[in-house]
Amino acid sequence: MSSEEDRQVVVDQRKQKRMLSNRESARRSRMRKQQRLDELVNQAARLKNENTQILMQINMITEQYMKVESENAVLRTQLRELTERLKSVNSVLMFMEEFSGLEMDIPEMPDPMLQPWKLPYPVQPITASANTLQYNY
Numbered sequence: 001m002s003s004e005e006d007r008q009v010v011v012d013q014r015k016q017k018r019m020l021s022n023r024e025s026a027r028r029s030r031m032r033k034q035q036r037l038d039e040l041v042n043q044a045a046r047l048k049n050e051n052t053q054i055l056m057q058i059n060m061i062t063e064q065y066m067k068v069e070s071e072n073a074v075l076r077t078q079l080r081e082l083t084e085r086l087k088s089v090n091s092v093l094m095f096m097e098e099f100s101g102l103e104m105d106i107p108e109m110p111d112p113m114l115q116p117w118k119l120p121y122p123v124q125p126i127t128a129s130a131n132t133l134q135y136n137y
Helices: 003-100
Strands: none
């Protein structure tokens, strides 16, 4: 063998070694890419599941809120009715006190301004459904 042939063999061996190395590197790269894709698919599935659970919680809490708000509306109506009854009874008691001359224990009417958390007008609920927050995938 001549030195030229020896050099060619060495060059061919290097090329073959480099080709094998490149193939192995490409294979590892494809494996990493596939693993990353699998991780992203799993993460997307977990997030969709978590989103579904959160939407269910929102629906449940919204239902509870609407129930409490409905009960509060009934209680506010009853409060107004009872306040009007008390005013009526107080006016009768004042009339009786004036004409009988007897001292009567007339209950005082609560002043709504002393209790600012009790608004003199009904509070309108802010309603939202889970559909408002729904995302399209």
